[in-house]
Amino acid sequence: MTITRLNNFGREHPGAVVALGVFDGLHRGHQALIKILTANAKRSGHQSVALTFEPHPQKILCRTSQPFILTTGPEKMSLLSRMGVDVMAVIRFSKTIAAMSPEQFVKNILSQKLGAATVICGQDCGFGAGRRGDILLLKKLGLKYGFKVEGIAACQSRQKKIGSTQIRQLIQKGFFNQAVKLLGHPYLISGLVVKGRGVGRKMGYPTANLKVSERSKLIPLPGSYAARAVTKNESFEGMLYIGRRPTLFKDKSLALEFHSFKKPGNLYGRELMLEVHRFIRPDKKFGNLNELKKAIAGDQIKIKIYFQPAKR
């Protein structure tokens, strides 16, 4: 998959099939849409383009009351590429973009810049200033500027639309495993591995301390999680601890620590992307170090069983 900023997007993809969306979370609803995108592109022999916005439009528009986001730019990239999308085209979202009228947006970006032949988007999509443009207007403009429009109905789970807002709330309320179900893939957290205090190492569980640079990234509630670290050509199963380490320290800083079951080599200074698969237990203050160790050993067993290939 290639990634281009919209400004660098040339005319090398004539007749592109374009999916439009913010795609925060790339949940099952988004995935259904991307599936149609790739199938459509394959059938027509054209490139599949996921047109998305970075940063998340709400980061620019909601200057004072920012919702958390599920997926950062690099995470979105990784997910889209796994889904087989050819090009991820990124619009750098700004106040100028936000002020474009729906028709300007369609004319300047979808038609002139991308030269889209087909545009795929959610049935309830909104575009242009104030999200004033809807699917009906898009279809109308499609006729005018010469592209087809396919609206995809929202995916449902138990009669409820699968949406990023709902998934965010599930994670924030502690229903992590349910959120993962709706996401259709493990929750991604990426960050830089920084030096910790070495307490884990002394306890026999060396950990990589993750520093998440994206401030509005949604971090799941404190607890122990089954996770897998993925680098370019390897993956390491292990456990992720999220919390304030109440047993060990008095300061209240939130830590993300990943312990790999297999030795991963030196990770300091590297970007690590974690797939967080499953919530194991909530955070707890233990009476002493031994109790904590016991609990970690218990988590380890549970997580190893979780990652074991199912014998069927």
Place this chain on the structure above:
Amino acid sequence: MNSALPEPVRSSSQLGPGFIGHVSEGGDSVFIVSKPPGPTSFTQVASLRRLLGIKKAGHAGTLDPDASGILIILTGQATRAAKFFEGLDKEYLAVIKLGTTTDTYDLSGQVLSTSDVPVFSRAEIEKALSNFQGHIMQVPPAFSAIKKDGQPLYKAARQGIAVELVPRQVEIQRINLESVDLPEITISVKCSKGTYIRSLAFDLGNLLGCGAALSKLVRTAVGEFTLDRAVSGNASREELASAAISIDQALYFMDALELSQEQVQKISHGNPVECSHSDAGQIKARYQGQILALGPLQNNIFKPQTVLAPQC
């Protein structure tokens, strides 16, 4: 659980006449006052203090001068319990004017921009509102009563000094569109403490693309205290006195612990006591019908965080 709100009672009426002037009616009590728009929260407290002849009084949570609705005013020893009331969830009814932005985010400020308001449908506005549901990071307005280095932020803002505003995590439990009468809309919000509805209005304006400012705000509930049970801010001395609620009743959201005589001694010295109360959580400790101390109970140990001095 906390079924009905207790009926207001006269808390110190048992002192009888003759005490007025020394210990007045309504000392050591909680008042649920309905503040009219105009006076600051502090003025409202001052007027109640004057009217009842009480030395010590304070409120649990500021309400902007232009806003109206519930203000919890605490007198005498009850002021010590302020922080427990501050943590209660708030409910608001807010009228937001679309098409105008101001520096204070409400209509009292300098107008920064005006624009035409497109004919929004209910669904469009509801969709924009749904972005705020759940936990969000909110940057407080520069014109706010939050204190930095002991000074309220608005003092610096009024002098044109830029202050770094630290975002805080707040939770919007519910946000509903009540009515639309463009360019004004009315919303109802249930939120955690520290939420600024002005900021929500400002961001809503950005999301809709036309700008917005808060035009009217009513705090309709604080915890289970609702407006229909509040006493008017312009009430007479007699009305006020009869609306006093005892500390015990006002702390309806805390479990009570009956103290033994030996425990009273320890508690009044601020020492923890052992007890066999089952639930962990915030506790009000009672002795002979009087609340003596407030604090957390954990592992059968009650720690008096706030001791209310015995009323002699």
